[in-house]
Amino acid sequence: xxxxxxxxxxxxxxxxxxxxxxxxxxxxxxxxxxxxxxxxxxxxxxxxxxxxxxxxxxxxxxxxxxxxxxxxxxxxxxxxxxxxxxxxxxxxxxxxxxxxxxxxxxxxxxxxxxxxxxxxxxxxxxxxxxxxxxxxxxxxxxxxxxxxxxxxxxxxxxxxxxxxxxxxxxxxxxxxxxxxxxxxxxxxxxxxxx
Amino acid sequence: xxxxxxxxxxxxxxxxxxxxxxxxxxxxxxxxxxxxxxxxxxxxxxxxxxxxxxxxxxxxxxxxxxxxxxxxxxxxxxxxxxxxxxxxxxxxxxxxxxxxxxxxxxxxxxxxxxxxxxxxxxxxxxxxxxxxxxxxxxxxxxxxxxxxxxxxxxxxxxxxxxxxxxxxxxxxxxxxxxxxxxxxxxxxxxxxxxxxxxxxxxxxxxxxxxxxx
Numbered sequence: 001x002x003x004x005x006x007x008x009x010x011x012x013x014x015x016x017x018x019x020x021x022x023x024x025x026x027x028x029x030x031x032x033x034x035x036x037x038x039x040x041x042x043x044x045x046x047x048x049x050x051x052x053x054x055x056x057x058x059x060x061x062x063x064x065x066x067x068x069x070x071x072x073x074x075x076x077x078x079x080x081x082x083x084x085x086x087x088x089x090x091x092x093x094x095x096x097x098x099x100x101x102x103x104x105x106x107x108x109x110x111x112x113x114x115x116x117x118x119x120x121x122x123x124x125x126x127x128x129x130x131x132x133x134x135x136x137x138x139x140x141x142x143x144x145x146x147x148x149x150x151x152x153x154x155x156x157x158x159x160x161x162x163x164x165x166x167x168x169x170x171x172x173x174x175x176x177x178x179x180x181x182x183x184x185x186x187x188x189x190x191x192x193x194x
Numbered sequence: 195x196x197x198x199x200x201x202x203x204x205x206x207x208x209x210x211x212x213x214x215x216x217x218x219x220x221x222x223x224x225x226x227x228x229x230x231x232x233x234x235x236x237x238x239x240x241x242x243x244x245x246x247x248x249x250x251x252x253x254x255x256x257x258x259x260x261x262x263x264x265x266x267x268x269x270x271x272x273x274x275x276x277x278x279x280x281x282x283x284x285x286x287x288x289x290x291x292x293x294x295x296x297x298x299x300x301x302x303x304x305x306x307x308x309x310x311x312x313x314x315x316x317x318x319x320x321x322x323x324x325x326x327x328x329x330x331x332x333x334x335x336x337x338x339x340x341x342x343x344x345x346x347x348x349x350x351x352x353x354x355x356x357x358x359x360x361x362x363x364x365x366x367x368x369x370x371x372x373x374x375x376x377x378x379x380x381x382x383x384x385x386x387x388x389x390x391x392x393x394x395x396x397x398x399x400x401x402x403x404x405x406x407x
Contacts, residue, residue: 062220062223062227063240063304064220065220065224086308089304089307089308089333090304091220091333092216092217092218092219092220092223092333092372093218093333093335093372093373093374094372094373096333119282119308120307120334158310159311161376161377161378161398165377165378165381165398165401165402168398168399168402169402169405169406172402172406174406182377182380182381182384186381186384186385186388189405190390193390
């Protein structure tokens with residue numbers, strides 16, 4: 001299975017409800033002990049955190065801050081496979097869009113593999129290359145992004161308004177193509193009603 | 195800087211209407227949550243403890259009314275140990291426990307988004323039926339439609355606030371500040387701008403019906 005340079009979402013096996021509870025208590029210490037300070041600062045900058053975070057205590061970190069530091073640590077350690085465990089939680093919309101672009105760039109340009117686990121399809125849509133369905137911790141099916149509608153990948157996630165709109169429009173024999181962006185839906189509606 | 199939670203808008207809304215708070219700056223949101231927790235507000239976040247007691251024993255601590263077990267569909271969980279539950283169920287039960295004290299004002303710290311749609315609906319139904327006051331600090335714009343008042347928080351504090359639909363109609367300003375709009379509202383505003391429809395929508399089914407009929 002070729003995983004390099006891909007963003008993969010893992011679903012099934014009730015995974016979306018098994019968030020990793022064990023926060024790494026010493027994550028900041030693990031970052032600070034790195035000898036190359038430039039590398040630390042570069043990684044922190046990439047995840048939108050300032051140098052001030054090195055003075056914080058691990059217990060004082062919010063969800064969003066902790067998630068970003070985990071990503072920074074993996075980048076400093078040059079991990080080839082990075083796990084994003086409910087990474088989107090605690091991030092505002094602006095930051096979520098920023099990180100989606102960053103993750104895509106890191107996977108395409110640097111060959112990093114990202115494994116995404118979340119219940120929010122809006123984080124996956126337009127980001128994930130493949131959806132790996134697990135059963136008893138084994139990959140039983142792989143669905144590419146082109147087949148999201150055909151294979152009904154969205155049923156593994158919480159309701160997504162855009163997908164819901166397309167599906168309900170199809171019940172009325174409209175919007176029969178696959179849509180992932182509001183702008184494309186707008187154009188399609190305009191074409192159909194003209 | 196004045197404590198965020200002491201700003202007039204937050205004081206008013208905390209006591210009057212179910213409120214949503216959205217933010218475009220993680221630091222300011224963290225500061226607000228810390229202030230609220232330090233000032234004895236009931237802040238419910240997503241940290242959970244894996245205790246070695248049953249769900250029944252856990253909920254008894256909160257004086258949970260056991261007649262609500264079917265309402266929350268907890269029948270299969272009551273005799274299970276908390277430590278063996280999956281994370282989403284832990285969050286769900288934590289919320290149920292806290293919400294048993296209906297007279298409190300609850301601060302949800304980005305917690306509802308961890309729940310499945312079904313469980314979120316059940317919690318919100320219980321909140322509405324029991325007139326429970328809450329402030330939902332959330333990163334999910336769709337959740338703002340559940341409440342009646344909306345506060346938009348940025349780096350310097352409260353940016354805009356008011357009734358949810360009125361604030362959400364400040365489309366240009368919100369997008370400039372880095373927020374998105376709820377999908378149905380966003381789509382309908384753009385369709386309205388193209389004169390395909392003549393009003394904005396908040397309900398997806400209604401938009402689909404009116405658009406294609």
